[in-house]
Amino acid sequence: MRLINFSQLRVFLWVMMVQTGAAIQLLAQDFYFKGNKSKDAISFALVKNLVIVPVYLNNHGPFNFILDTGVGPMIITDPKLIDSLGLRVSRTLEISGLGSGAKIDAFIANDVSVRVGNAWIDNMPTAILKQDIFGLSNYLGTKIYGLLGYHFFKSFVVQLNYSGKRMVFGHPWAFRKIKGERVPIEIENSKPYVNIDIETAEQGHLTVKTLMDNGASHAISLERLKEEPFPVPASSISANLGVGMSGPIAGNIGRVSSLTIGGFKLKGVLASYPRYDDVAAKVILKDRNGNLGADILSRFNITFDYADNSIYLRKNGQFNRPFEHDMSGIEVYLQEDKTRRYFVGRIEPGSPADLAGIKADDEIILINFSPAASFKLDDINNLFKSADGKTIILSIYRDKEIDVKVFKLKQRI
Structure with a gap:
């Protein structure tokens, strides 16, 4: 799913595939190693807390895929791959999901072979979106072709070393002893759920059941x-929380006093409160309270062991980084052809950027007197949430004219 709100990044991807009322039938198969191999390791990219791995499809690639515990069947977001890979689509179905818009159409293919490192799977159940509705590539600053989830995690013990950007995966017998604190999880509808404790000013202590979704770059959604x-909570702000399968997700952003998972406690955690009709009313699993995202999970090096219904947590060097929301009010996206160009996708009403007169569709030419093209998208987003009161000077291009806009970052929550 594409996040349009950059401080909250991606909210979550949740998919319900329906064709004449019946869910897509998943083939019962696992990834496997050829020969005597039982374990492998690859490096990954980490962008906005999301794990991006190289994936080979039908012996072509590599293609960048988000490794996402929040999805079941593999999802290809770039429909151009149908022709370039020679895929045979068996049927079309409707996909309904989070957001306020209508359903969208997708193709189903069952002839996709997938390789991650030295691990293979044949005939992977795959949904191919007819339109790239997320625009993930523009909002992550790197080309993204899809999302890979349940079938990979259920096949192996998977260790995600967020601090070293390295993934180790293999058969359970290849891991003599797994380091970290064991936390039990439940696998329901091909997705992992974990109970966590939160403290809020209004509700006090609560134990909540959350989808463990490392493909959602927020901290927690309630x-x-x-x-x-x-x-x-009373101390919250209205915000655009992102885009789901069915369109924009509106709601609020606030904070919970503390969040505890296993024996680890985090304080002052940003929390999203999506509008009920956009999210909670559409979720099949009615006893879940919310969604635990990668702004929490990336603070640990995590081992997933679906077969044992468990995860293992070790805090890493990012554990104590502060939880900060965007302080500018600007949502930026990348348009890259021969040159790298940045545009304003959306402005939060009443934000510093809004009060400075910056508008949607403005092109950002200079950032603090440095060419915008010299920045990575992550660098820009981190700058816009770096420090309350920091002065930002933007040169923007609009209507064939260049203008300079100055504003100060403001911590709004």
């Missing part, structure tokens, strides 16, 4: 409490 919308 959706439902006792079959009602999760109460939004």
